[in-house]
Amino acid sequence: MRALTLRTIGDLFRLGALLLAACRSCGHSARFHPGDMIAFLGAGRRLDALPLVCSRCGSRDVAVTADRDSLLKDRHRPAKPKDI
DSSP, X not given: OOOXXXXXXXXXXXXXXXXXXXXXXXOOEEEEOHXXXXXXXXXXXXXXXXXXXXXXXOOOOEEEEEOHHHHHHTOOOOOOOOOO
C-alpha cells in the first residue's frame, strides 16, 4: 500500500477530506471545505502556499493539513463474508 501525497487543495477535494488549519502561535484551529477554497484559489494551489491568517491572533504562521477525522469518517470496512 503506498502513502498518499497531499500537495494541493484539489488533492483534499478528491479524497473528500476537510482542510485543517492550525495557528502555530496561539493554537486556534479551523476546518474548511476544500471546494470553498477552490472557488477562490483554484484546485492547483499548494497547501503550503495558502494565504491564511489566524482569526484569533492575526498570525500568518498557520499549518495546513488534511483533517484526519473527516478523511476517515466516511471510510468503512467491508462487511464480513456470510457463511454459506
